[in-house]
Amino acid sequence: MQKFILLIFSLLLYQIGFAQQSSKKPLDHTVYDEWQSVASPKISNNGKYVLYQVKPQQGDAKLYIKTVNNKLLQSVSRGDSALFTSDSKYAIFTIKPWYKDTREAKIKKKKPEEMPKDSIGILALETGKLQKYPDAKSFKLAEKGAFLAFLATKTPLKDTLKKPAADTVKKISDQLLESKKAGAVLKIVQFKNGSIKEIEHVTDYEISKEGTQIAYVIAAPKNNKQVKSGLYMYDVLAGTSKLISSGKGTYKSLVFDEQAKQFAFVAEKYPEKALSKPFSLYYYDFVNDTAQVLIANNDKQLKENWSPSGFSRLRFDKNGAKLYFGTAPNPIPQDTTQVDFETAKLDIWHYQDDYLQPMQLKNLRRDLQQNFLAxxxxxxxxKKFIQLEDEYLSDSYVAQLNHAAYILAVTDTGKRVSMQWKGNTLKHAYLISTITEERIPINSKAAKGRFQLSPAGKYVIWYDYERKNWFSFATATRKTVNLTGRIAVSFSDEENDSPDDPQPYGIAAWTENDEAVLIYDRYDIWKINPxxxxxxxxTNIGRLNKTTIRYNIPVDKQYFIGAKEDLWLMAQNTISKQWAYYKKNIASLKNPTQLPFVPMGYSEAIKAKDAEVYIYTKSNVAKPADLYSSTDFRKEVQLSNINPQQKEYNWFSSELVSWKTPKGYTSTGILYKPENFDPTKKYPMVVYFYEKLSDGLYRYQAPAPTPSRLDIAMFASNGYLVFAPDISYTIGEPGPSAVEFINSGVEHLKKNSWVNGSKIGIQGQSWGGYQVAYLITHNNMYAAAWSGAPVVNMTSAYGGIRWESGMSRQFQYEHTQSRIGSTLWEKPELYIKNSPLFQLPKVETPVVIMANDADGAVPWYQGIExxxxxxxxxxxxxxLQYNGEAHNLIKRENRKDISIRELQFFDHYLKDAPAPVWMVKGVPAVQKGRNFGLELVK
Incomplete structure (x- = not known):
């Protein structure tokens, strides 16, 4: 009797639960904008305060400032770009204009200077006092000072929180036009008393690290004799300014040394109509109160017709002894005698060019601004001067602790043509002395490698792809050491299935003073003496437990691990896909302490600089990525609670699926089911794939208008099963490999009575789009297919250009994702065999193609073919051809449009729903922009 009562009670609970589930509504296309995410979390240095944004997908964000124990100090509508002061006493942020106001201004095609402006907020964390300053163009905060500085329009609006009167807007608009020509108002706000110092006509400014000095540039308005153009220095403590360099012109790259005893910048002071305006390097010494030109145009120390570059980044080393800057050939004067409409316009492709013309044009702006480190x-x-880089050695790296005696320079000069088919180049690496100018070669033979400089500059470390090991080169002894050759594990991708050298797993970090380097294998972290x-x-236990363990330094601007530092290590079990944290001291020889694995995903943790407090997000497929704080990752405080509306909707679950392929391979995938899943029903299924996705088993999938992929949340909520199978590849057979893994996974799931085997669709984008196109030529097991940006003809795509980078497409067929492994003329049969185009007569599956006319990755004409x-x-x-759109849709309106069409298409073929007009009749060009064809045909 008791068992019977328990059975009845259990059935009652099930019915109540099912009724609650069934009462939930499915997601629709109106929900996107309100769905939220946590963005830009930060923690104060003392570990007492946190801030973060909650951002809807479209609309106004909100900034939250709290204690780590979740006490709300302030919430600010439209708060953005927030940070804490170094003393943990203030939070600084901008306040964006209302989204609706910005949208309205765009509709009215307002000029940039007429657009709504930001405000700035300063919150005193201990007292809760909030100050706001309107119409900010930019702000900078002294790293250690007790003030901030920002540029604003001359006569500010009262606050972006309030809507200004029309006459005020007109007045501001006029003043903005003037300020655009002659600078803006620099406002210096003291935190303690709120006092403001205003300086007009400022175009640029910089603050010293200690916050004692502010350099600023003034551009005097025309016919204003009371204001003098030049570069000024403001002493914050004394409240006084002095002119340190006078004259109209362009002043750039303002920089202080660490102690604010030296200052440098580049400037040109030529007449406005001068055809060539080379820059000079200027230097100011606070102790002697002197300003001078260090290096000028055509200085005898420079190469002929060279000068300091106006595009260089200036920086002092930590000790202040060295000043790094860039030099470059003088700008070529513009030929004013040429008439534009009488001048030929063409690109000349030359077989000996280092880079293809499209790549040169893509990088034209960068190349015009190129300068060489000195x-x-x-x-x-x-005033000792050394030219460190030149046209041969033009890619260098300064150690993070930049007082090192050497810089690292890497060159592939003379070896760049092969990038066309290899996708990379062989490189020589050198150490260049910043004292003697000596160039020390690191590798005598050009190598495919990733060269890095250790934080203190004591070692160069690199992974050699040919020898598949990590190497170090000591700057003191000039000896090369194979760091991993004696270790009996691989430090490169053990699952590599591309016809190219496997990629290394990478470096985690260095310990203090470059004593040791932490290097990853597939599972563990190795601590190696360089x-x-x-x-x-x-870590020692990763491989044993099939767990991948990784580490990221959690403190901003910390370059190495302290000698006695405790490390929190993130770990994912490769079988269960669950996540956990391990803890281990850097000096310990014991195995890490393990926390329990959980069916959740974690973000990288952020640590307070001066306290053992961490913030991070965690989520799973049913729980949004909320923000948490913790000192030990055991006890935690939840700080945010986003997307409470989710409980109103039919959500979904995820589970791991495994099966054997016809050739005996074991494969894995994710199956998503609706929350109200009923095993007694039959469900349509959409298969979505791209390489391997199963590590994301616990990843939160927010409903969002898609740039290209399948919106899993939308489909699962609306009664679909969604299956995401992993794919492994055989070289030369990318198409058959897709058949092997995808189709066998589908057949495995079709054995379940709740899968409607006659109502299965497939969706893929880019590489996935290619696989969709190939699969529908193989058999007719799919009722509908959606192929985004597919390659269907490898023979024509092989010689094309990836327009987003200007690179040839040859490398990806021979060495990377397309996995053919040979040239077109070596094995044409493989290109034809793997090209869906040659088998399209076999297709019986209805298919939608997305191919956009500005696609920079896959040629648009592939979709047309x-x-x-x-x-x-x-x-x-x-x-579907979205005008001016890229490989993945960028514009939100286009993303929303394709999301609607994608669901309509699959609903029609997999649920027998009415078809929309665009599918039944199309949309003629004469109706473009007026009729979108989204109405369903009854």
Whole structure:
């Protein structure tokens, strides 16, 4: 009797739960904008305060400032770009204009200077006092000072929180036009008393690290004799300014040294109509109160017709002895005698060019601004100068602790043509002395490698792809050491299935003073001495437990691990896909302490600089990525609670699926089910894939208008099963490999009575789009297919250009994702075999193609080839071409549009819903922009 009562009670609970689930509504396309995410979390240095944004997908964000125990100090509508002061006493942020006001201004095609402006907020964390300053153009905060500075319009609006009167807007608009020409108002706000110092006509400014000095540039308005153009220095403590360099012109790259005893900048002071305006390097010494030109145009120390570059980044080393800057050939004067409409316009492609013309044009702006690193010693009597880089060695790296005696320079000069088919180049690496100018070669033979400089500059470390090991080069002894050769595990991708060298797993971090480097294998972290190659499996248990363990330094601007520092290590079990934290001291020889694995995903933790307090997000497929604080990752405080509306909607679950392929491979995938899943029903299923996705088993999938992929939340909520299978590849057979893994996974799931085997669709984008196109030529097991940006003809795509980078497409077929492994002329049969175009007569599956006319990754004409072929064959095919859009849709309105069409298409073929007009009749060009064809045909 008791068992019977329990059974009845259980059935009652199930019915109540099912009724609650069934009462939930499915997601629809109106929900996107309100769905939220946590963005830009930060923690104060003392570990007492946190801030973060809650951002809807479209609309006004809100900034929250709280204690780590979740006490709300302030919430600010439209708060953005927030940070804490170094003393943890204030939070600084901008306040964006209302979204609706910005939208309205765009509709009215307002000029940039007429658009609504930001305000700035300063919150005193201990007292809760909030101050606001309107119409800010930018702000900067002294790293250690007790003030901030920002640029604003001359006569500010009262606050972006309030809507200004029309006459005020007109007045501001006029003043903005003037300020655009002659600078804006620099406002310096003291935190303690709120006092403001205003300086007009400022175009640029910089604050010293300690916050004692502010350099600013003034551009005097025309016919204003009371204001003098030049560069000024404001003493914050004294409240006084002095002119340190006068004259109209362009002043750039303002920089202080660490102690604010030296200052440098580049400037040109030529007449406005001068055809060439080379820059000079200027230097100011606070102790002697002197300003001077260090290096000028055509200085004898420079190459002929060279000068300091106006595009260079200036920086002092930590000790203030060295000043790094860039030099470059003088700008070529513009030929004013040429008439534009009488001048030929063409690109000349030359077979010996280092880079293809499209790549040169893509990088044109960067190349026009290219400059070559040099160093000068401004405090020495002779002002010692060394040109570190040149046209041969033009890619260099300064150690993070930049007082190192050497910089690292890497070059592929003379070896760039092969990038066309390899996708990379062989490189030589050198150490260049910043004292003697000596160039020390690191590798005698050009190598494919990733060269890095250790934080203190004591070692160069690199992974050699040919020898598949990590190497170090000591700057003191000039000896090369194989760091991993004696370790009996691979430090490169053990699952590599591309016809190219496997990628290394990478470096985690360095310990203090470059004593050791932490290097990843597939599962563990190894601690290796860079001189002796003595190694310790630092984590030791990863491979044993099939768990991947990784580490990221959690403190901003911390370059190495302290000698006695405790590390929190993130770990994911590769079998269960669950996540956990491990803890281990950097000096310990014991195994890490393990926290329990959980069915959640974590973000990288952020640590307070001066306290053992961390913030992070965690989530799973049913729980949004909320923000938490903790000191030990055991006890935690939830700080945010986003997307409470989710409980109103039919959500979904995720589970891991495994199966054997026809050739005996074990494969894995994710199956998503509606929250109200009923095993007694039959469900349509959409298969979505891209390489391997199963590590994301617990990833939160917010409903969002899609740039290209399947919106899993939308489909699962609306009664679909969604299956995401992993795919492994055989070289030369990318198409058959997709058949092997995807189709076998589908057949495995079809054995379940709740899968409607006649109502299965497939969706993929880019590489996935190619696989969709290939799969529908193999058999007719799919009722509908959606192929985004597919390659269907490898023979024509092989010689094309990736327009977003200007690179040839050859490398990806021979070495990377397309996985053919040979040239077109070596194995043409593989290109044809793997090209869906040649098998399109077999297609019986209705298919939609997305191919956009500004696609920079896959040639637009690939979609056209597929569409025109299927159209000629009389197959049901549609093509969506979003005008001016890229490989993945960027504009939100286009993302919303394709999301609607994608669900309509699959609803029609997999749920027998009415088809929309665009599918039944199309939309003629004469109706473009007026009729979108989204109405359903009854």
């Amino acid at each position: 160093v000068i010693y401004p405090q020495q009597k002779d 001189i002796t190659a003595e190694s310790q499996n630092f 597929m569409f025109t072929a299927l159209r000629r064959l009389g197959k049901p095919v549609w093509m």
